[in-house]
Amino acid sequence: MKQFANISIHENGLYFEAEVTDSRDVRLLHFSPFPPVADKLEAEEVRRKFRIVEIQATGLNQDDHHGSKYTGTLPGYRLKYVTHHDGRNAHGRKLEIVMEDDGLVVTVHYQFFDQIPVVRAWTEVVNHSNSSIALEYISSFALTGIAKGGDTSWEHQGRLSVAHNTWHGEMQWRSHTMPELGLTRANNSSLKRLSYSTSGTWSSEGFIPMGCFENSAQGTALIWQIEHNGSWHWEISDAANQLYLQLSGPTENENHWWKKLAPGETFVAVPVGVGIVKGGFEQAVGQLTRYRRAIRRPNRDNERLPVIFNDYMNCLFADPTTEKIIPLVDASAKAGCEYYCIDAGWYTDGDWWDSVGLWEPSQQRFPGGLKEVTDYIRSKGMVPGLWLELEVMGIRCPLASQVSDDWFFVRHGERVIDHGRYQLDYRNPEVVKYADEVMDRLIGELGIGYIKMDYNINAGIGTEIDADSFGDGLLQHNRAYLQWLDNVFERYPELVIENCASGGMRMDYALLSRLSIQSSSDQTDYRKYAAIVAGAPAALTPEQCAVWSYPLRDGTEEEVIFNLVNCMLMRVHQSGHLAEISPNRFELIREGLEFYKKIRNELAVGLPFWPLGLPSYGDSWLSLGLRCESTAYLAVWRLESDEDTVELLLPELKHKTTAIRCGYPQRQDCDWHWDRESGKLTISMPSIHSARLFELLIEK
Missing domain, CATH: 3.20.20.70 (Aldolase class I)
Incomplete structure (x- = not known):
């Protein structure tokens, strides 16, 4: 007879179900805007792949043919259920699931936020053993089965969107299927992974630390962000013919992070935000926007929006x-x-x-x-x-020669220099x-x-001073800087x-x-x-x-x-x-x-929408809207287009929009026509490299 009941939660439109087996293994089977149905994953060898957390320690086997993937981790696979706590706090519902393995106590945290289908997740590890445990990888959130629910393979029903990021070219979103990115169903479990990572003190160099996976079979969008100001890693790959997503802060392989956890010591992984909605990218971003407002420090600046x-x-x-x-x-x-x-x-x-x-x-x-x-x-x-x-402190700053090396990042016995500056270490009380x-x-x-507050260098993988690894020093500094703020x-x-x-x-x-x-x-x-x-x-x-x-x-x-x-x-x-x-x-x-x-x-309080889809460099027309309480505002740009007219489909506003005007500029030098029945807005712009801002009144 089964000794432990599954952990089932329905909160804010999210259905969460973790299985606890007779052997006290814990699997996260369901995270969805739809309630769970009769589980088709009957085979134990499939269900055991639905890990709720992955943790790899030095000196332990990684019991899987995994390549670079973080699957089959130990002690991750050995963790046994101890207890769980399901309560409430000022934000909303809070779930904590506690597991253990040979003196290592692991708690996965899920903080729900009232009325928002997004959770904040993180993992806490406490060493209750008599010897040190060296950590190489800890997931902050793990979910297998992100493409389940359809009659076809995940190759045909998943699309991943990521934001590429570079100097002068930030937030360039690209969306691809798994095969387009090189991940195909070669076997039950491939060695290929889609790996996204940033190392150093520029957290969004290369990519914004977030992503979105749309499951066309179920009509859902899973969205996430890693809430960390240093190195991070996330990956998508397959296990037992199921796609998984794992999010983490720094790792040893990707980011030179390694932590020796002494007896009695606690380590807390970086927090991540994860949500899933009925709909697509736009709907998921809307809910993540609401979540971002909920976790932000309250301040008048974000209410008043003064002009700078x-x-x-x-x-x-x-x-x-x-x-x-x-x-x-x-x-x-x-x-x-x-x-x-x-x-x-x-x-x-x-x-x-x-x-x-x-x-x-x-x-x-x-x-x-x-x-x-x-x-x-x-x-x-x-x-x-x-x-x-x-x-930072410039290498020619007089103060730099008057203070000790422990004011700065140091690697291999030398101060780290990047672009003519030293990196200050905010763990140092003198700094x-x-x-x-x-x-x-x-x-x-x-x-x-x-x-x-500008920051124009990337100080790299970290510092060796008072740290188990370069990445450990960086993570400590990252958190010290946040405490300073x-x-x-x-x-x-x-x-x-x-x-x-x-x-x-x-x-x-x-x-x-x-x-x-x-x-x-x-x-x-x-x-x-x-x-x-x-x-x-x-x-x-x-x-x-x-x-x-x-x-x-x-x-x-x-x-x-x-x-x-x-x-x-x-x-x-x-x-x-x-x-x-x-x-x-x-x-x-x-x-x-x-x-x-x-x-x-x-x-x-507005939520964004994109009538022409997400923008890219080279597009001839661009459009961005914000839907507010009783008004929608719509920016339209004509770039290098030979056509002076564009059609925008606004299906959510059809039969609801009572009036449209050009809010800026208010001179009448562009034309538009609104078809209330079809939800189509046709706009004519005067010339290339022109832009207008429209105001649409919405019926309640």
Whole structure:
């Protein structure tokens, strides 16, 4: 007779079922928006592949013909059920399943969030044995059977979407079937895997740490994100003719992470967010957006969405002076900006890249002092801000030669150098004290209310100081930096900190659960920028996504409009030489910012949709919409298209939309027609490289 009951949960539209066998083996059999049906996976050799966690320790066999895959792990396969806890907390339901193997106690955590079909998952390992256990891999979430439910092979009913990410080309989504990516059903279990990983201090270099798998047989979309600001790994492959997904933080093979867990010591894996919905990519992103808002630190910035002027992009380009800034302050205030951020270069007289670290204002650039400028910004009704790069120290910084090596990342006995900078180690209390003193001085003496926290190096796989491995040192530092940020916000709860790393090279929800705004890109061409911003709301909430609007000194009116449409469904980062452009183009900026202020409160609760599908570089037309409570806002871009007309299918809005108008610009120079019965919107745009923002009123 079976001694243990299965663990079955129905919460927030999610059905979760874990099997506990007579031998106390625990398998995660079901994670779906549909209730479980009579299980077709009757064979024990298939069911035992539905692991709830995978853990590999050094010196133990990996009992599977696995290649590089994390299957058949030990002690993962030996773990036995001990107990489980099913309760509630402030977020919602909380499930914890406890297992053990020879003194190693493993707890898998699933935090549900009320009314949202997304869970936050992580794994906790405690060593209760009398000897150390060396860890090489721990899954934060494991699920087998992500393509089950159809009558055909998973080769024909699965599509994987990932966001490729690079400097000037962030958030480029691509979607493929498994065979298109090279994963085919060669046998019951192949050695091929689809492996996505990033190593180092840029968490989104190469890929955003997330993905989405659509199961066409069941009509579902499984979506996930790894919430970590350092190295991470996830993989999809097959086992017993079933596809599995495994998510983790750093690993030994991919990321040089290895942890020696001493007796009595605890290790907690990085958290991940995982959801599954009826529908496709768009519906899954909508629910992940709601989850991201639920896990984020509450702050006024993400409710108010103030307009920021930053004097870097296509403007001062890191060459600020009092003389140059004052007219920009006047012009940006007149245009309607609410923050003014002085970007790079304020702390030095000349070349500064490899000498940063003291963070004292340049007297040559600001002969009356930097406070004169920040006071002037405040006198114009704006909050002053500064650019900082407080996780690095230039190799020519005088302080760098005065402090010990343990201030920095060290490998093989040498300080790690990347792009002329050392990486500061936030595990060191002296580093934390130094960083706190810089923040307290700038905020206390200059009244700074906004920090653009940039980060322009990748310090690599980690540090050897006080660590079991390079990756262990990196993970400890990553978590220490997050704790430092938490402490900063305890002292300055109204401070706004922008997350920037050469644009979007560190875009993750370890940082974005704390920081209210994220730089989307360093892209300098407004026309190329459209393909970045149109896909951005799949990677982060719109109200956290800062997008540049940087009209040229001598551009056209269409160029001004295009720039503003790029940012008006997200966060406005206004720039450009506003004091030197023609009056008619300046009035277009004022009009755009006034319209933005009228709609921004709605944007903070909007969910994205893509009438033309996810964007790509080279597309001739792009479109992004945000559906809010009673209004939908729709940005449309015409790029290198010979056709002046595009048709957009909006099936969710048919029979519901009562009125459509061009919200920006409000001059009547483009045509549109709405077919309420079919849900088709036909738009004609005046020229190539033009853009418009439409407002659609929705019946409740």
